[in-house]
Amino acid sequence: MSGSRSEWVCGAQIALCLRWEDGLVVRIETAWAEDVRETDPLSEAASGLQAALLRYEARLKPDWPDLPLDFSGMSDFLRNALEELRRIPSGTTRTYGEMAAILGRPGGAQAVGRAMGANPFPVLYPCHRVVGAGGAMTGFSASGGIEMKKALLRLEGAEQGLLPGLE
The missing domain is CATH 1.10.10.10 (Winged helix-like DNA-binding domain superfamily/Winged helix DNA-binding domain)
Incomplete structure (x- = not known):
């Protein structure tokens, strides 16, 4: 996966947007689920995030997936x-x-x-x-x-x- 792209993952209340650059997630944004449209189809990583988000919203342990997050450039x-x-x-x-x-x-x-x-x-x-x-x-x-x-x-x-x- 190269280049830049975005994927919206929606739960019942909250939505998260994965901002990808060259195969790494450089940012995750939040929104109200009702304000965005989920990306179709979701990548495997985004599907895992959606499952965790739904568990989180159900007040269960989310077990957030191990996403390829970009920590470069951080202090x-x-x-x-x-x-x-x-x-x-x-x-x-x-x-x-x-x-x-x-x-x-x-x-x-x-x-x-x-x-x-x-x-x-x-x-x-x-x-x-x-x-x-x-x-x-x-x-x-x-x-x-x-x-x-x-x-x-x-x-x-x-x-x-x-x-x-x-x-």
């Missing part, structure tokens, strides 16, 4: 931040400040915010689990914005009473 900080995202349990959150401390940058909440905004693989690397101080729903640059962030957290079973910004 060490961004790579470390992405790996740390995968350690945040589903349905729970960390604040930007907590992430900064874990990543060895106490006081670096803004740097974490920039890294989350640069995350090319949202949902697979769940930047929606990073919230502002006190659970404030801030900063989600993926399509759908804060409402998408809230929807993803709800799908994971996050509880409104524990997250003040989750109405």
Whole structure:
């Protein structure tokens, strides 16, 4: 698979778009499933992603497929931040400040915010689990914005009473 192409994979609520370049996924975009049309036919990789997305939406363990993601050109900080995202349990959150401390940058909440905004693989690397101080729903640059962030957290079973910004 060479060149550039895109594939939309739809679940019941959420859609993910794989942006391919020369056989690697360089970006995953989010959208509301009702706003896009699924690609037909789906590649094997996209079919695996769709199966995982449907499990995710059913509040089951998604078992995200091992996609050929392109991490080239990323800073060490961004790579470390992405790996740390995968350690945040589903349905729970960390604040930007907590992430900064874990990543060895106490006081670096803004740097974490920039890294989350640069995350090319949202949902697979769940930047929606990073919230502002006190659970404030801030900063989600993926399509759908804060409402998408809230929807993803709800799908994971996050509880409104524990997250003040989750109405």
